[in-house]
Amino acid sequence: MPRVKEFDPDKALDQAMQVFWRHGYEGTTVSHLMAATGLLKGSLYGAFGSKEKLFLKALSKYGEDFRKKGFQKQDPLDYLQQFFQRLVDEGGHTKGERGCLIMNSCVEFGRQDHIRAKLSGRLFQEVEKNLQSAVVAAIAAKQMPEDTDVDALVCRLVGGAFALREMGKFKRDRAYLSHIANGVLDEIGLKII
Known part of the structure; x- marks a missing residue:
């Protein structure tokens, strides 16, 4: 046998x-x-x-791996800075050529109605909720104004993350990627070096 x-x-x-x-x-x-x-x-x-x-x-x-890097109980502004720092660092390296599997899948499947698209959409919502948790925690810790429009800020953070992942696929210019990140982070007083 x-x-x-x-x-x-x-x-x-x-x-x-x-x-x-x-x-x-x-x-x-x-x-x-x-x-x-x-x-x-x-x-x-x-x-x-x-x-x-x-x-x-x-x-x-991939979603499980993302959750392990998600916002826990750390300083929320430190988390947001490290989150965007990691995106810039990875985008400026060959690692960035693949982008993000969640975002890639959302783009590939769009609004299709099958299980692959639904899972991609659910994981994208987790990315949004992760950033929202950090923003809400920053407001609670008085690191951001109480009247911060959480939904609008989260949209800008997600948009910035998406832009960094997509741009990192073909433009490995760390300074360029830092400008994108800093444009998003400026309103909350953070900066990528």
Whole structure:
């Protein structure tokens, strides 16, 4: 009886996530996934069910990774500065060429009505809620005026984050990316160096 080759499902999921992140859902082929994971088509489908199910697991894992970096109980302004600093740093490096898997997926699927689009939309809402939590905490800590329009500020922060991720895909100019971040952060008295 032939020996079954064992593999690490978490490692294969990470490898698949990298492929989806680079090529998008539609641009990713089973051949890409097989090459990245080292699995044959039957093993890939046996382990993950389908390309769509694998994508959903990969996107969910990306969401879990994002949550780990989310706002907790730290100083809210420090968190916002570090959040944007990380986006500038990653955008100014080859890491930035992929952008953000959540935002990439939202752009790819738009307003389509399928599970991939719905999961992307839910994760995007988590990004918004994460930034909203930091803003609300900053107001509670009297680091921002009590009359701050939270929704409007969160929209600008999300827009700035999106711009940094998208611009970082093709413009690896750290100074340029810092100008974008500082334009968004100026109204709350923060600055990226």
